[in-house]
Amino acid sequence: GQQVMQIPQYQHVQEGEDFTTYCNSSTTLSNIQWYKQRPGGHPVFLIQLVKSGEVKKQKRLTFQFGEAKKNSSLHITATQTTDVGTYFCALLTGNQFYFGTGTSLTVIP
Amino acid sequence: NAGVTQTPKFQVLKTGQSMTLQCAQDMNHEYMSWYRQDPGMGLRLIHYSVGAGITDQGEVPNGYNVSRSTTEDFPLRLLSAAPSQTSVYFCASSYYGDEFEAFFGQGTRLTVV
Numbered sequence: 649g650q651q652v653m654q655i656p657q658y659q660h661v662q663e664g665e666d667f668t669t670y671c672n673s674s675t676t677l678s679n680i681q682w683y684k685q686r687p688g689g690h691p692v693f694l695i696q697l698v699k700s701g702e703v704k705k706q707k708r709l710t711f712q713f714g715e716a717k718k719n720s721s722l723h724i725t726a727t728q729t730t731d732v733g734t735y736f737c738a739l740l741t742g743n744q745f746y747f748g749t750g751t752s753l754t755v756i757p
Numbered sequence: 758n759a760g761v762t763q764t765p766k767f768q769v770l771k772t773g774q775s776m777t778l779q780c781a782q783d784m785n786h787e788y789m790s791w792y793r794q795d796p797g798m799g800l801r802l803i804h805y806s807v808g809a810g811i812t813d814q815g816e817v818p819n820g821y822n823v824s825r826s827t828t829e830d831f832p833l834r835l836l837s838a839a840p841s842q843t844s845v846y847f848c849a850s851s852y853y854g855d856e857f858e859a860f861f862g863q864g865t866r867l868t869v870v
Contacts, residue, residue: 657797745790
């Protein structure tokens with residue numbers, strides 16, 4: 649089946665530092681979605697990217713889809729303690745969702 | 758709207774027992790799905806349904822059954838629980854719009870002893 653590799657698995661940052669997580673695939677993706685899961689919570693949809701080279705912003709979050717549509721990134725500028733959680737990328741192919749393994753972000757006050 | 762409701766929130770089973778995890782959504786979404794989440798493994802698709810009366814297998818279907826008799830409900834049955842099925846289970850629903858985002862329930866934490 650489809651696989652998306654996500655790195656890093658864990659990231660600890662000081663509050664105010666930037667954070668980036670990467671999602672990579674060996675095949676061309678038709679779309680990529682990003683979700684956030686707070687500790688003890690459930691995944692919540694953040695955004696979907698479908699176009700080559702697409703960049704979308706949500707306040708301090710910047711999402712990017714690679715030109716070859718084989719990778720994507722989520723960048724958080726000036727992290728805050730509210731950013732704590734696990735960030736997942738996911739792709740929908742056919743009628744199946746495939747999730748990356750997630751990046752767990754810890755923000756140290 | 759309640760969104761996606763899962764019950765129970767916690768469950769402990771003995772090996773060999775069977776049980777049903779309930780999932781209901783009130784958003785009239787055609788697509789529903791079940792995932793298990795294990796440490797370091799992300800979310801893995803167990804079964805999914807594109808509409809009432811239609812179900813299909815996902816990535817890790819063994820040991821689980823589903824049915825979809827109505828648009829609202831999508832129960833997941835564990836036929837004979839095994840310790841390897843200890844996990845957090847999430848149900849999700851989606852609608853066939855521009856983004857097809859998944860709306861998740863609160864999850865069920867299952868322990869099989």
